[in-house]
Amino acid sequence: MTDAEVRDYFQDLYRLGSDTSASLEEKIEQAITIGRDRLDVDYGVLSHTGSGDYEVIGSTIQSGQYAAGSTHDLETTWCRHVVSDDETLVISDAGDSPYSDDIARDVTGLQCYVGASIVVDGDTYGTLCFSGDEPRPSAFGAEEKQFVELLTQWIGHEIERERHYRALDAQNERLNEFAGVLAHDLRNPLTGARGYTELAAESVSGPESDYLQTALDSLDRMETLITETLTLAKEGADVGEREPVQLSSVARVAWETVSPTTATLEISNDRTVQADRSRLRQLFENLFRNVEEHCDAGVVVTVEGTQDGFAVEDTGPGLPEEIAESLFGGAYGKGRRGLGLLIVERVASGHGWNGSVESDKTRTRFEFSGVGVVTDPPRPAD
Template sequence: MSLDAPRSDPFKSLLQLTAGDLTSEQRIRRAIEVGREYLGVDNGVLSYTGEGRYEVVETSIESGPYAAGAVVDLDGTWCRHVVGSGETVGFADATDSEYRDDAALETTGIYCYVGAPVDVDGETYGTLCFSDAEPRSDPITDRERDFVSVLAEWVGAELERQKHYTELREQNERLDEFTGIVAHDLRNPLAGAIGFTELAQELVSGQAADFLGRVRNSLGRMESMIAECLILAKEGADVGERTEVALEALVRDAWDTVQTRDAALTVDIAPGTTVVADQMRLRRLLENLFRNSVEHGGPGVSVTVTGDERGFAVADDGPGLPPAVESALAAADTENVKSFGLGLLVVQRVVSGHGWDLAVESSDAGTRFAVTDVNTAEPIYHDLDG
């Protein structure tokens, strides 16, 4: 191919791959075609070179030892030089290069070759190479070498993305299995323990009844923690189904489910205020904020909930959050928030799952959690006839 011959811009073709609605395999195959067409050679091959073998992953070659899925000895290929040096190797005519006496010339029958290493997660995965059984009259230019290097980097990034997607899918499958175990295998015996404890409480009095009461409270807390773990397993992505929820009624309902001791609740919500939300998860958010206020606010803490169509806030007059907790919440630092208990992590995940904004203000005079941008999504309803 003459260097003066008109060519399409290969970098523009590469950008078009990322914009196209293609699978990962289709993008890699198209990338091989882009490189092959640009270099004017017959063959393009993506290989895996782990464990001393040369395995063909994707290729333009339809038959023979370098067809898709074929495995050959790496030592008999030109690509061994790429793997050994970690750099791009190329020549237009092997007989007119430093590789004129290389054994690969006989084993492959390839005279024109350009190959670059493909790295995945910082380690050599294999090579991306382009070749031809006939020498090329024009020398391999620096621009062509650079393009093959860039193309190999792009393919490596695509393989890395594909690998991470597969790992994430497998993790999600394991997570689904785990949540199923938690939901069924733990909840069932726990429900039995709660039931028999309540029956025993009815049959005794005095100190024994007090002890059973403590057992019942502990079992109830375990039940709440299991529910929180299940919530955490589902949060983080968009919650999906949302409906218009009457905010004041939900606030009062959530308050009634929390052991509030001597705490006092004040509700100042504009009449008719609704929130577009997953009702169950919003209720869980409120329950955890109430529980946090009651547990850390001290005896007789006062909790105030305000709200309108723009959002809502839960405030208390307790001693305030430790600075580390406030900083972690403000930065959405999941790892640090997690270390302060599941409750605040549930709050953070419910907010992020809805796409809302959370602001936290805390001082010696109390703490205020403000949730805004709550009605930006349209309600989603199940089609009961579908």
């Protein structure tokens, strides 16, 4: 094989790996067709053998035996050697080889064969093989064997990735369903508890009234936690359609919603960014709520436009070190972040923004970069 032919083999592999738009079925079809053509043999077949049978998943054979969707006895195929020995099998001329009396030669009629195993998540999924009805004029070379092995590795990675995506989709669907049921089941008794507590509060005064107000505040906090949990479960992935929004308008709406009694809001270097308005408002609300719950009176919160995004900074007293280190890529279990900061992370990652936090005893600064900054006129505030 010439150097140019070797380069062509690996250019084929590169093109296969670069096609991110094709489905798994299309990628398999491309791989077995390219392999068949490059090796200049009659057939290319991808099989699944995990159940003990020889199930044809993809094939260049359009009809009849060994077409896609057909199932055969694994013990009558050349591929059984690949599965049992876990090694690539290369046969250029079956009649002039140690396999001249092999049952696969009689049953399949194939006189040349090269095949390797496909491994998915550490287990043998099946095989990728290329074969012909006649002996090959020239023996399969080392580069051709390596080409087949690299094809099987690539296909194994693609099948593995597809499995993981499907498992993740199913898990997210179950999570969404669970979150909805949980929220419904929690809100029903919560509504009853709030109603009876409000009724009792109307008939008492003095310390008892204060106690009941504390209970109502706790019930309100439970409602917030339920809402935030649903947000994480149902809206934790990519955000919706982005549009030009003005930082100051969204930040002020969020500020009025949270109404922090211990802080004041300032806007610095206002700008318009590309974002999902509702999700950006959630980000601001959760950062402002964090200030309301954890900062002392007199704190100043500044929303500031930066060169490629924006920042939210307060004047203290700062996040605990373990929480700051757990944000934006840190381990969730390292610090008790709470749902609010987790939502902030999800909104940023859903937009594709980069988030960072700096905190000491005098300030906490959340900065978001990689944000599309635009000059288009913003929509009016909500």
